[in-house]
Amino acid sequence: MGRPPIDRRPNERLAHWLIRSGLSNAKLATAVKDLAARHGVKGVHPDESRARRWLSGEKPREPVPDLITKILSERTGLPLTREDLGFPAHQRTVSLDPSELPWRSGSTIEAIVHLTRSEIMLPHTRHSPDAAHIHSGKSLLDPLHQWATALPSELIERPAGHTPTGRVGAREIAGIRAVTEMFRDADNRHGGVLSRRAVIAQMADAIAMLDSCSYTQATGRELFSAVADLGSVAGWMSFDAGMHKSAQKLFITALHAASEGADKAVGAHILQCMARQMSHLAHYNDALDLVALAQYGGRRQTSPATKSMLASLEARFNAILGHLDESERAAGRAEELFTLINPDEEPPHMAFFDTAELSATLGVAHQIAARKSQGPHRTRRADKSLDLLEHALSLRPIHRTRSKAFDHLALARTHLVVSEIGGAHHETDMALTLFGTISSKRVADRLTELHDEAAEFSDAAEAADLRNRIRATVTAAA
Known part of the structure; x- marks a missing residue:
């Protein structure tokens, strides 16, 4: 048969x-x-x-x-x-x-x-149950497209007999903005895990002012704007803590608050935060679309730093998607726009985007492009990546601990692209030292990605040691 x-x-x-x-x-x-x-x-x-x-x-x-x-x-x-x-x-x-x-x-x-x-398999928050429940594609982007043309609505009239619990003025709004900068600094120094609950509690207090206090229309707009910026920090900390569903909810509600505050600049900033999260979770087309939405919706209000930052992210996400020519063009625009920045005229939420941050973002874009290239193109792009990342690291302020950890990890990954195991091992060692001083799931995820990329070099002693040390560190921190 x-x-x-x-x-x-x-x-x-x-x-x-x-x-x-x-x-x-x-x-x-x-x-x-x-x-x-x-x-x-x-x-x-x-x-x-x-x-x-x-x-x-x-x-x-x-x-x-x-x-x-x-x-x-x-x-x-x-x-x-x-x-x-x-x-x-x-x-x-x-x-x-x-x-x-x-x-x-x-x-x-x-x-x-x-x-x-x-x-x-080492843990990565991309594969967590929480990440599986975020909105993506049309369910995320279709509602957000309204942001680009949305106008602030009339602030709610208080019902007859309502007794305000207080009056909000410039001093209270300045207090919210000062607290926002304090939490933003804590996030840069220590990661988002430790301060996340505290910043959300502060958001609750700020929302209580919107809900129960009295204020003029102009002050109400300023209050919404301040709440939106505080919300962006809360969302960012949640993202850094690997709490992706919570982060996305906070970003979206903060975007609505920015719209009610008639603040397209903060709205564009929130969208770039969302784009970074979607890229981290491998929703790369969504990330690129969020950048495009921020560029279009904020075109009349965003500062040169914001425009340069968005172009640098456009370069990075295009490189991930294999659009290498588009990536290089976007990188060129980012560098040109950066020359127009006047630091005294930039909003506080853009203070992070300095020469170091531009160099790091473009360095990663060139690293990704190198990985997708062959022969002399790979070497050229890898060399450019190493130059930019080393420049970024040399300029980082001492308190930007997490950013420095990311820079060392990016350097290690670029070294692997051109099979420089010794360089990758050295940079991994530096990153692991910094990782021990912060609490950041995002850095742990990047370590996991580096661990996986080094697998093809496992026959080399330094690569095997690199992977073993990452495994021990990430497992202990999980």
Whole structure:
């Protein structure tokens, strides 16, 4: 007797997203093999013919569907799922609680596979349950598009008989802004984890003024603007603490407050915070769209520093999406706009965007572009990245501890792009020292990414040590 017929239909969903990604069959196979190697997954060595069979309907063995999903999500900038690509969803058939684990071979294998995979893979907040529940794509962007043209509404009239609990004036608003700068400084020095609750409590007090005090229309607008800026700090701290759903809610409500305060400049600042969060969570097209929204909606009110910062983020996100020419053009605009900055005329929320920050952002953009390039183009872009990142690090104020940790991590990743293991090891050592003085899930996530990128060099002693030290540090901090 021959084999029974196989019900295999072409995987049209995978074919659709492969075309959208711009990858060939051979490049997909190579990307899967490289990603598996970075994650320490053994025995995954697909070639072009294997990729063709996937498109013909062959079901790849685990964890290849997850690897393909990750690759195509990053290439398209969309949060694709296994089902989007025509692969079956994960179906856990056994409890992983040891007291409930059935005495069967299949259950035992599944439990061990899950346990070892969770032990091998370092944590990243991108994969947390919290991150899975944020808004993205149309559900995020469609409502936000109204911000660009929204006008402040009339402030609420108090009902008859309402007795204000106090009157808000310039002194109270100045107090909120001073507290905002204090929390912003604490975030830069120590990370967002420690002060998050305190800044949210301060927001509650400020909202109470809006809700129960009396003020003029002009003062009310100023109060909304001050609350919006305070909210941006609360959202940023939540993002840094890995609390992505809370961060997104705080950013969106702060954006509404900025609109009621007729403050497009703060609104554009909030949108760039949101763009950074979406990029961190691998929603790269959303990040680029948020930058474009900030550029359009804030075009008449934003300062040269804001315009330069948004262009630098445009360069970074275009590099991630593989748009290298667009990335270089945006980097050029960022540098030109930076020359127009007068620090005395910039709003307080833009004080962070100095020469060091511009250099760091563009340095990362060139690093990403180098990773996506070959031959002399890779070398040129990596050299540019190293120059910019070293310049950034040399200019960082002493209190910008978290930023310095990011700079060292970016330098380590650029060294890896050109296989300079010694340089990567040195910069990782510096980053780990700084990480021990702050509380930041974002820095931990960047360490995890560096750990994965160093996997292909694991045969080298310094690379193996780099990965072991990151694993020990991130695991201890989790």
